[in-house]
Amino acid sequence: MSKLDPTTSKLSKQSMLSKLFTASREPGGRASPFVAVLLILTVFASVSNLLIPESSVFHVSNYTITLLGKYLSYAMLALAVDVVWGYCGILSLGHGAFFALGGYGMGMYLMRQIGDRGVYGNPLLPDFMVFLDWKELPWYWTGMDMFPFAMLMALLVPGLLAFVFGWLAFRSRVTGVYLSIMTQALTYALMLSFFRNEMGFGGNNGLTDFKDLLGFDLQSNTTRVALFAITAVCLCGVYLSSHFIMKSRLGKVIVAIRDGEPRVRFIGYRTDHYKVWLFVYSALIAALAGVLYVPQVGIINPGEFSPLNSIEVVIWVAIGGRGTLYGAVAGALLVNYAKTRFTAIMPDAWLFALGALFVLVTLFLPKGLAGLFFNLSDRLFKAAGSMKSNMESKTV
Numbered sequence: 001m002s003k004l005d006p007t008t009s010k011l012s013k014q015s016m017l018s019k020l021f022t023a024s025r026e027p028g029g030r031a032s033p034f035v036a037v038l039l040i041l042t043v044f045a046s047v048s049n050l051l052i053p054e055s056s057v058f059h060v061s062n063y064t065i066t067l068l069g070k071y072l073s074y075a076m077l078a079l080a081v082d083v084v085w086g087y088c089g090i091l092s093l094g095h096g097a098f099f100a101l102g103g104y105g106m107g108m109y110l111m112r113q114i115g116d117r118g119v120y121g122n123p124l125l126p127d128f129m130v131f132l133d134w135k136e137l138p139w140y141w142t143g144m145d146m147f148p149f150a151m152l153m154a155l156l157v158p159g160l161l162a163f164v165f166g167w168l169a170f171r172s173r174v175t176g177v178y179l180s181i182m183t184q185a186l187t188y189a190l191m192l193s194f195f196r197n198e199m200g201f202g203g204n205n206g207l208t209d210f211k212d213l214l215g216f217d218l219q220s221n222t223t224r225v226a227l228f229a230i231t232a233v234c235l236c237g238v239y240l241s242s243h244f245i246m247k248s249r250l251g252k253v254i255v256a257i258r259d260g261e262p263r264v265r266f267i268g269y270r271t272d273h274y275k276v277w278l279f280v281y282s283a284l285i286a287a288l289a290g291v292l293y294v295p296q297v298g299i300i301n302p303g304e305f306s307p308l309n310s311i312e313v314v315i316w317v318a319i320g321g322r323g324t325l326y327g328a329v330a331g332a333l334l335v336n337y338a339k340t341r342f343t344a345i346m347p348d349a350w351l352f353a354l355g356a357l358f359v360l361v362t363l364f365l366p367k368g369l370a371g372l373f374f375n376l377s378d379r380l381f382k383a384a385g386s387m388k389s390n391m392e393s394k395t396v
Contacts, residue, residue, distance in 0.1 A: 031243040034326045035236045042232040046225045062221055066296055069228040071336050073293035076235050078316045078332035079325060080285035083242055085314070086323030087251070088278055089258035091176075093310045094183030095286045097190050098158040100304035102287030104194075105144075105154025107207035107300040110218075112145035114211050127209070128202045138200045147214060154291050155284055162283030163276065170272040170279075175261075184307045191305030206301025213295050224296070231292045235329070238285050242325055245281075254278060315358045321370025330369060 045068060048060040077099050084090040116123040120130040124137055143149045165186060169179055197203040216223045245251050256264045257271050265271050294300045303309075313332075320331020335354070343350050365372055 031240050031325075034239060034329075038232055038236055042229055046229055049221065049225055062224055065221075065224050065228050067340065069224070069231050069296040070293065071333050072228070072231045072235050073289045073296070074313075074316070074336055075329040075332040076231075076238055076289035076292070077286050077313055078320070078328040079235075079238060079242065080282045080289065081313050082317045082322055082325060082328035083246075083285070084278055084282045085317060086325075086328065087246055087258060088254050088275060090275065090279065091180045091314070092183045092279075092282075093180045093307060093314065094185075094187035095282070095313060096307070096310035097183075097187035097305055098162060098283040098286035099290040099293070099309075100187075100190070100194075100300070100302075101158040101161070102154045102290030103294040103300040103304060104201060104207070104290075105150055105157065105287075106291045106294040107210075108141060108144040108201075109147060109150035109154075110210040110213065110295065111207050112141070112150075113213070114209065117211055118209070126202075126207075128205065129200070132197055134200075141200070151291065155287050158283050158287035159280050162280045166276040166279035167272075170275045173272075184310065187305050187310055188307050191302050191307075194302035194305060202301070204302065206299060206303075207294075208299040208301075210295065210298060218295055218298070227292070227296050231296070234288060234292060238288070239325060239329070242285075246325070250274070312354070315354060317368075318358060319361050319368055321368025321373075324368075324370040327368050327370030334369075 045060045045065065048058050049062065049065050052059045054061075077095065080098075081092060081095050084092055111126045114126065118127040118130075120127050122130050125134060129137070144153070165183075169182060174182065193199055194201050194206075195204055201207065210218055212218055213223070213227075216226070218224075246254070253264065253269060253274055257269075257274060261271050290300075290304075316331040316335050317328045318331070319335060320329065321327025335357075339350060339354070342353055346353075361368060
């Protein structure tokens with residue numbers, strides 16, 4: 001066998017490196033760097049809270065740990081929206097409904113754990129039911145004092161709702177702005193329902209005053225750190241599973257549906273089946289985010305169903321960069337951090353600032369911050385390649 005020409009071999013290696021570099025920078029191209037960075041930061045924050053004294057500059061306060069856990073829950077919700085919108089083109093303005101339903105499932109369990117430690121000392125009925133003169137526990141609260149059953153319901157109910165809604169909408173080929181309006185109407189209807197005291201979910205005040213989770217005090221530092229770490233691990237797991245799906249054959253079909261659903265349908269694929277499946281998967285992620293959100297924040301009320309919240313999630317994804325997974329996570333973290341800082345200075349102006357940010361990103365960064373990162377990395381890669389070529393030509 002003849003030896004390869006050195007020039008050909010060199011070009012082949014450069015081509016392979018270029019392909020490898022390009023593949024690693026594709027939307028969602030590599031999951032390991034994201035997971036590694038998130039886990040390292042989680043360990044650092046946890047250790048800084050539990051082991052480093054408060055007098056140290058490296059100490060992370062309990063408030064910061066709770067805030068970070070809240071941000072990660074929001075990041076999971078943003079990832080859920082990115083899965084259906086960024087990869088399949090389904091613009092959902094109602095994912096806050098699945099998030100809130102998951103949160104209510106956890107809230108119901110936490111309320112049952114209070115027992116006779118409530119204000120009225122009733123071992124069976126939550127305080128708001130005693131206040132409203134309820135005589136017995138509603139049937140849909142039965143079994144919610146058992147953690148496995150409560151968590152099953154917290155995921156099953158949103159998943160079933162997403163399946164029914166998606167099956168009816170996608171089989172009827174409802175798309176575009178009409179589908180977005182329907183999802184918004186869904187979450188608005190649920191918000192109005194949960195505001196009613198007759199529903200048995202605490203009405204306007206919602207569910208709060210939680211005491212413990214699985215016997216662990218929710219006010220304890222170690223419990224807060226554990227919840228924060230569990231949220232980070234769950235976010236990593238959801239990210240990896242979503243990355244695997246989008247890189248599989250199933251993911252390629254989903255992206256093809258986004259780019260040209262009539263063509264995909266013409267060659268024989270039942271596109272409605274794929275869209276229903278993905279919509280349910282996304283709803284389950286949002287519900288899991290709600291489950292993890294409630295014990296860290298300490299309250300769940302009908303305000304979480306607000307359509308404005310769902311629209312805000314879409315803005316997070318747009319700013320971070322839809323269709324990238326990590327862009328949605330980054331957008332959620334950055335916008336919520338900005339919200340925390342901005343509302344402390346000018347609380348009434350935050351919505352105007354958020355709207356202005358969304359308009360600027362839409363006009364100048366249509367692919368979000370992830371697209372900006374891609375453009376900068378491309379320029380750096382081309383500049384490095386040209387410099388290397390010049391150096392090699394001078395050497396020759």
